[in-house]
Amino acid sequence: MFSTPIRLRGAGQALRTASLVLGLASSAAVMASSHREAPFVAGQRQVDATDLYMFRSYETGRQDYVTIIANYIPFQDPQGGPNFYMFDPNALYEIHIDNNGDAQEDLSLQFRFTNTSKDAALTVGGKATKIPLINSGPISGVNASTLNVRETYTVDLVRGGRRAGTRSAVTPTGGTAFDKPVDNIGEKSFPGGYAAYANQHIYTVALPGCSAPGRVFVGQRKEPFYIAVGKIFDLFNMNPLGPEVGGNNNDLEGKNVSTIAVELPIACVTTTADPVIGAFTTASVRQARLMDAKPSTGLGKASKEGGPWAQVSRLGMPLVNEVVVGLADKDKFNASKPKDDAQFLDYVTNPSLPALIESLFPSAKAPTNFPRTDLVTVFLKGLEGLNQPKNVVASEMLRLNTATPPTAAAAQNPLGVAGGDNAGFPNGRRPADDIVDVEVRVAMGALCVLTGANDSLKVGCKPADAPAGGLAFTDGVRKSAANYGTAFPYLTAPLPGNLNPPAAAGTTYP
16 A cells, blocks of 8 residues: 555646636547447447446445446436436446456446336226326335336346356345336325335345355436536636635536446455456447337337347446547447457557647646556556556556455545545545546646656656646536445435426526
C-alpha cells in the first residue's frame, strides 16, 4: 500500500479566469461515463452499459465479500411508461472477472431475461379487452397478481472462457426463479413503499464451486453517477478550477438506471497467489435479426434473432471509451476483449484529450512525456503496490485489491486514493467516488507530479513533464457515501414515475 496518501490536489497554482472557457467540442458529448458513448449503442439503449462499480462490501458484517454493480440503459426518465425500462430478452448480459492478471476472464456471470405478458383484461361492453398498462392495481409482492408483465431472469456461472468454459446454473436459496421488480411506476402503485417492494427481490444464491453463498439483485435504481453533463456539452461552460462541491448541478439527479448487482465471497473470486482481481461487463446480441412484417401477439415478437453472440457493449474503467478512444473506433472497442487491447494502445500513450484541453485552454499545458506511461499504468495495469496484479498483462479493466480493508461509509473520501482512502478509486470504484475529477486530473498529469523526481509511483514520468498536473480540475459536482445506501445493493431506490416537479417561478421558455 502507499505509505502516504496520494492527493490529486492543487499545488498553489492558478489559471486565469479569462482562460476558463474550456471548449471540448469534439469530446464533450461523451463525458457522461458510458452513457451513449458509441454510435451503435446510442441507438440500442437496452444493451448500453453505463457504469461499473467494484469494491469490498462495507455493509456491516460483509467485509469478506466483494460487490460488483453493472448499470445499463442510460438516461431513464422516471415517468417512462407504459413499458418502462426492461432488459432486452434477446441479449446476454455478463460480468467478467480476471483473477490472475492475464487479461482474460476466469469467471463470468451471465444474465438472460424473459418478459411475459399476463394479458390482463377488463370486460368492456361484454368483451374482454386487454389493458394498455403494465399494472392493473397496487403492487405489493413478488409477481403480484396486479402486475401485467412478469420479468424474470436466469444466472449462470461460467469458469474459464465465457463461451467454452464450464457452465453451472446459479439458483436462489429456497426457490427456482429470479424475478426482477417492475420499475418505480409511482407512489399510488406501491402503497407499501417502493423500497420495501424492491428489497423482496434481493436473492441469496448458491454459487457452484463456492463454499459460501452470495447475493444478487437486478432492478431499477436511482442513477448513481454524478456530473455536470449539460455544461460539459456546452463547450465546458463552467469554471474547471472553481469549487469542487456545489459549483454546478448534477444533471443526472432526475434520472434512473437499470442495475445488475452481485455480492460474491472474496475467497470464491480470488486465487491464493494474488488478491487483485479485474472486472468488466459486456452485453451481446445475436448476429442475425429478422424483422417480422406481421408480428405475433406477445412481448418482443417484432423480430426473430439467431446466430452466434456478438458483443456490442463493454465497460471496465470509467470514461475510457468516452474520452480516450477515438470516435471512429468506439464501436470497435465495445466489440473487443481486454486481451486484444494492444490495438488501442496509441490512444493511451498519445491521448488527444490533454491536447484538446491545451488547445482550447492555453494556460493548461498538456503533459509532454510520450509515450504516456503514467496513463498506461493507471488504465491498463494498475498502480504497483495498490491494485496491480503480480503478472499483469496490459489491458483495460477495473481492478481491485481485495486485501485492502473496506472503508466505512462515513469515513469514505470521494477522491478515493487521491484523498488518502486506498479502498476507493482507482482501487476499484464505489458509488460515491468522484471519477470525473480524478480522471481529468490524471489525464493532465497528476501522477507525474505526485510520483516526484525519483518516480516513487513507478509511472515513468516526473513533475517537469506535467506543468498543469497539480491543478485541481473539477466539474463542480460531488456526492458522498451519505447519498447512497450502506447495504447491498447500495444504490438507492429509483425516483417514482409520478415525479414531475414544477418549473421554478418566473421560468420562461423560448
